[in-house]
C-alpha cells in the first residue's frame with residue numbers, strides 16, 4: 001500500500017481570482033458578490049460586437065508579484081491568446097488567456113512532505129486569464145428546467161499557476177494549496193474568503209498508467225477528497241486488472257466522488273491563436289520595480305527567532321496572514337503563551353463553530369485580556385478554555401457585550417488558593433483508601449485518579465500541579 | 478432622396494446639436510460600425526434585431542463634430558466580399574451603372590456618396606473594403622494606418638487588418654472627415670495617438686519620390702485600367718514628383734497570407750453569434766450544441782459560412798502551423814518589403830483594383846476569382862500602412878481608381894498628393 005502510494009504522481013492547475021478593483025479588460029467593478037445578477041457588466045465584459053479589451057495593469061502587477069515571490073523566470077514578451085469554445089457562460093465564445101508565452105515560467109514552492117521534511121515542488125508556468133460568467137440552473141422536474149446566466153463574473157481576472165507533476169499524496173496537494181493561498185494573501189492579491197475565488201484542476205496517475213484529470217474542484221478540502229477518492233478508485237481498478245482511461249472527470253463535492261465527463265467535452269479543439277486586440281506585454285523592467293513584502297516562510301523564521309516560539313506554532317500562525325498579524329498584535333501578552341493559545345486552542349474552537357477569524361481579530365484586546373487572566377493565574381488554563389468557549393458562543397449568538405473578565409465573574413471561575421481546597425483533598429483521600437494502597441504498592445496512575453476526583457470537585461478552579469503536590473504531601477511523600 | 482442604389486440598410490437622420498467642423502453635414506455610417514439605439518446588422522440575418530447600447534468611437538467623434546448620422550449603409554455580410562452582393566438583404570448598385578456592383582464590402586457607403594445621397598461616409602477596410610468600392614464608384618476612399626482610427630465599436634471581421642476610414646466625393650472632404658475620426662482612444666489597445674489636421678493639405682507633391690511597384694501592373698490587371706493609372710502616374714510626374722520603379726517580390730504571398738489570417742480571426746470573432754444573445758430564437762427542444770448549429774446555419778450567409786469553415790480549419794490542431802503560423806511569416810516578409818521600398822520612396826502608386834466594377838452576378842458564383850480581385854488592396858492591410866483610392870479616369874466606361882500607398886502614419890503625404898492630382902485633372 002505504502003509502496004503504491006509513493007507511485008502516485010499529482011500535478012495541480014490552480015486558478016485564483018485576483019483581488020483587483022476592476023475586471024481584467026474593462027472598468028466594471030470586480031466586487032460583485034453582493035449585487036444583483038448582470039449589474040456589473042458593460043459592452044466589453046458582455047462581449048458585445050465591436051467592444052475591445054483593455055488590459056488592467058493592476059492584474060498584471062498582481063500576477064508579477066506572485067511570479068516574483070515564487071521565484072519564476074519572466075517571459076520576454078507575454079502574449080495573450082484566444083481559447084475558442086462554445087458555452088453559454090462565455091460571452092465571446094473565446095476566453096482571453098495566455099498560451100505559448102505566459103507571464104512567467106519555472107519557479108517553485110517549498111512545502112513539507114508527509115514525513116515533515118522540506119520538499120520543493122516545481123512550477124511549470126504562471127499566466128493571467130479572464131473568468132467566464134456563471135450559469136445558474138433553475139427549475140425542477142415538475143416545473144421544467146432552465147438556466148440563467150449571470151455575467152457579473154465575466155472578465156474577473158484569474159491567475160493560473162501550474163505545477164509539475166511532483167506531488168505524491170493528497171495531503172501534499174493540500175499543503176501546496178495552503179502555502180499558495182498564504183503566499184497570495186501575503187502579497188495582497190487574493191481574498192480566499194470570497195466564494196468561488198479558487199478553482200483547482202488536478203491530474204493524477206499511477207506510475208506506468210494513464211493520467212486522469214479532475215476538473216473544477218472549488219475548495220481546498222475538495223482537492224484532498226477528490227484525489228483520495230481517485231487513488232482508491234484507480235488502485236481498485238488496477239488490482240482488478242482493469243486499465244485506467246486517459247480522461248477528464250468531474251468532482252461531486254457533496255458525495256466526495258468523481259465521475260467521468262462526457263468525451264464530447266474533452267475532445268474540444270480550442271484553436272488557440274494570438275489575441276489580435278491586445279499588444280504583447282514586456283515585463284522585464286516592470287518586475288524590477290516590484291518590491292515584495294515579507295512572505296510566509298520568512299515570517300515563520302522571524303517569529304521563531306524573535307519570539308522564540310516552536311516551529312509548529314510558527315508555521316501554523318504564519319500560514320494565514322490574518323492569523324500572523326493577529327498574533328503579532330497580541331504578542332506582548334507573552335509570546336509563548338499567546339502562540340499556544342492561538343495555534344493550539346483558538347483555531348480549533350473557531351473551526352468547531354465555523355466562525356471566521358475576523359470575529360476575534362476585531363476584538364483582539366479582549367482575547368488578550370483572557371490570556372492575561374490565565375498568565376496572572378487569576379484563572380486556570382482549563383477555566384481559560386471554558387471562558388473562551390463561552391465568549392465565542394456569545395459572539396456566535398451575536399452577544400458582544402460580555403468581556404472574558406465578566407464571564408469569569410459570572411461563572412465564578414476565579415482560581416482559588418490551593419489551601420481552600422485542602423478540605424476537599426482530605427475528604428477525597430479519606431474515601432479512597434484503596435487508591436492510596438495501590439499507589440503505595442507502586443501502581444502507576446493511582447494518584448492521578450485521586451487528583452482527578454479533586455479537580456472534578458473544584459470545577460476547574462484548581463491547578464492540577466498544586467493539587468498533585470497537596471495529595472503527595474498529605475499521604476506523606 | 479430615394480435610395481435607388483440599395484445604399485442604406487436603415488435611414489435615420491440623427492442630427493447633432495453640437496457645432497463643429499461637420500455641422501450640418503450628413504454622414505452615412507457603414508452598418509458594421511456600432512451606433513447607439515440604431516440597429517447595427519453587418520448586413521447579416523444573425524444580427525437582425527440587435528441594437529447596440531453604445532456608439533463606436535468614430536461615431537462619438539462624428540456627433541461631437543456636429544455631423545448628422547444619415548443612416549447605416551449596406552455591405553457584404555460582416556465585410557466579407559468585394560461586391561456587396563453578399564449582403565443578406567440586397568446588393569448595393571453602382572450609381573455609375575446600376576447593372577454593375579458598387580464594390581465591397583463598403584459598397585453602400587460608396588453608393589450613397591457616388592449617388593449623391595450624402596457627401597461623406599464611414600467605411601471600413603479589412604482587405605480593400607473602402608478602396609475597392611471607392612474605385613468602382615468613382616469616389617475617394619482612405620484606408621488609414623493601422624491604429625490611427627479607433628476600432629472601438631467596429632464589429633470585428635479581421636482585427637489585425639481592419640480600420641475605419643473616410644469616403645467622400647472629393648479629397649478635401651475625405652481629409653476633413655479623416656481629421657475628425659483620427660486620434661487616440663484608450664478603449665482600443667491598438668490605437669495610437671496620431672491625430673490628423675488639415676493645415677498642410679495643399680502642400681502638393683513636388684519633390685516627393687513615388688515608387689511604382691511592378692507587381693501592381695502584372696498579370697490579371699486589365700490593360701485599360703493599367704493605362705488609366707499609368708497616365709495618372711505621369712500626371713504626378715508633371716506635378717513635380719520623381720517616379721521610380723520598385724519591386725515587392727513578397728506580394729506573391731499576400732493573398733494567401735491575407736485569406737488565411739482573416740478567416741482565422743473571423744472564425745473566432747463570429748463564434749459569439751450563437752443564438753443565445755443574438756439572432757433568431759434557437760429551437761429550445763434541441764441539445765444546446767445542436768441548437769447553436771441550427772441558429773448559425775440559418776443566420777449566416779454562404780460566404781460567411783465558407784470563411785468560418787476555412788478559418789476553423791486553419792486554426793485546428795495539426796493545421797495551425799501549416800496555415801496560421803506560415804501566414805504570419807509571410808506577413809512579416811510583406812511588411813519588410815513595404816518598409817524597405819518606403820525608406821527611399823515617399824509614396825507608392827498603382828491601380829486600386831485590377832478591373833472596373835463587374836456586372837451584378839458576374840463574380841459571385843466564383844469565390845476564388847473574387848478573392849483574386851483583392852490582390853492589389855490586401856498587401857496594404859497586411860503591412861498596416863495607409864492607402865487612398867482617387868478616381869483617375871475611366872476604362873470600359875467605368876471609373877478607375879489610382880491607389881497611393883504611404884509610410885506608416887503618412888496619411889498627410891497621401892492626401893496632399895491625392896488633392897494635387899485631383900486639382901490637376
Ligand SMILES: [Zn+2]
Nearest residue numbers: 026028042045
Ligand atoms: Zn465590463
